[in-house]
Amino acid sequence: MKYDYIFAGLGLASMMIIVKMENEGILEGKNILVVEPNDKNANDRTWCFWEEGDGDWDQILTHKWSRAFYVDENVKIDCLNGSFYKMIESKNFYDFFRKTTRNCSLYWVKERVISFREENNSVIVQTAADNYEGAILFNSIFDIEELDSNKKFPLLQQNFVGWFIETDNNYFNPEEALFMDFSVSQKGNTRFMYVLPLSENKALFEYTLFSPDLLSFEEYELEIKEYLKKIGLENYNILAKEKGNIPMTTYPFWKKNSKLILNIGTAGGWTKASSGFTFSNVIRESQRVVDFLKRDAIDFKKFKVPTKFTFYDDLFVDVLYNDNSLGKVIFSSMFTKSDPNLILKFLDEKTTMFEDLQIIWSCPKKEFIKSFFRRLIK
Template sequence: MTGYDYIFAGTGLAGLMVLHEMNKSGVLSGKSVLLLDPEEKDKNDRTWCFWENGAGEWDSVVAKQWFSGFFVNRELRKECFGSGMSYKMIESQSFYNRIFDELKSFPDIVWKQERLLSFVESDLEVIITTDVNTYSGSVFFNSVLDAETLRNKKKYPLLLQHFQGWFVKTSVPFFNHDSATFMDFSVPQNGNTRFMYVLPISDTEALVEYTLFSADVLADAEYENAIAVYLKEKGIADYEIVRKEKGVIPMTTYPFWKGNSKRILHIGSAGGWTKASTGYTFKNSVKQSKRVAAYLKSNPVDFTHFYKPNRFTFYDSLFVDVLYGENQLGCKLFSGMFTKVQPKLVFDFLDEKTSWKEEMKVIWSCPKLPFLKVLLFRLFRF
């Protein structure tokens, strides 16, 4: 059985981001690494978006950025960005290629196209079994999410951010390539939280995505019909679908970190790195990966106490509980935040960079009764 210093199950955003930060900090020097993933990562399989002030460390792989973006509902259209903020999009293939190029200089990194089946920890190692072989590692990073575990933990409501998007190309200029539609709640809600998301790449090209925050996914035809109707209502009749994307992101405050141990760290969505109230992952993966690298450099290996919940974890749990119980409130909730509070404060709140006073401004901009009901339920339940 072959042994390695570090074994990664999954070479998506979290796994490669952790490797990148380990490389920057010198942690990889002289270490053997095994990367396990059933996919080759040789195509654009997803896009990641995030907001940021000014220049950022990932600008070299940013495919497009927008300095203007709008929140829309049936009554208003409000600018969300300003004061140097922009919304940035990274296509996964560019990100993968950058990390792959960085890692070429490490001869002791082994890539295997295998699927994780199980892992067991002992005092001295972790035994990882795949569909092909068995390996041992001193440290194991797992980014493979066990969806069944989430579904079975009724104590922690599970919302899904699920979406399908079309990259469309129109025959004549239609889009404003400098301005994005961050959330468009003017579409029928049908008892859920539903919005359109439009990211123009040029005057004739855009990603048009139909997104829901709800407990259940839809049939493929329902997403596609909604996009087609939206384009028609916007006066776009002559267009080509260049490619499609779809995905499902868990929105939950399930305590993933309780599965961490001395030699095992769950990362990415499997480690709770996805922001429960928004489904955004990229910036949080950057932040947590830096913590991982610093942790490995300055501490004996023991991930038992790597992560600790904070007050934003509590806010997220209230948000998920409210939308899980009353899924139709999403439009009112986001409309309250973006109309009663300056958007910059909303984004700072979502980035967990606000004070208690600022946080109360955002929270009290939302419908109050549903949050009070959830809070009382939690107090009496526990």
């Protein structure tokens, strides 16, 4: 059997594309194959994003906040001003995906992809059990070793450990989140705490680094303990833990796209390199995929076109890779010298060139100029 669409891996990007394809009628009469070894029925991650008013994903939100603050020792700045910071737990998205696609001709093989290739106007996906043929392949399998061995494009890692805790007393304001709390000790890195209250006595505390290297799991947990102690929380229960590592790089993943194979999600460079935020980028890129599929002739080598934001992200990653201690200074300068709404608009890649310059002008200029010339000669 030759499938119309094969998805190697079922992450956020794959699910988002399939849902949008179904909503726009593209899947009618089509056969879809998903090659994914995991069941995807556990709550194994969370996605957060900011948005004005009601949105398409509100039906599966875990929580939303009307205020979200940037914090350091000197300031506390509300970043939203009319928008909402929204959170979706993966279990909600997995359930929504199954519900949306239950009437599709979707086949799921719980196998691990070994390799794939384009051959004779088809794509061939190989697993340990079988070979599968399709007309188009969407690949979301990410190989970090390829980035580790690449010297031209530096790799930062947004690495984090989170605790979902419950307190005996009502301690939190469920309308207010801490977007970034840079009051924690930096220790030569870019480190902050991320606090998302889910109710008056439940919250997620996530200790986060933007750094080239990872810490031991115990180090993250020790920092969370110290932070909870610092804010006066000593009696609590840990309900669940999560950990993750998001690559932050401007490596040109799109150059690996072929006529019939499109790399998506992290494997396609859809993660925002300068922030690690993924959900909003995936919404935008998955819609571009759907629009692309409506063309008469498909050639995914033409899908990606680098923009000015690719260049900005490249400079940011290079600066922090070469001096990881500068993160706090950069973010403090941005949030104290610029309109927070403009910063969020900039991170969503919706700003004009004039607005870009306002953000850029607020950053430490010397280090970015040095980065500009470093990137120019590579």
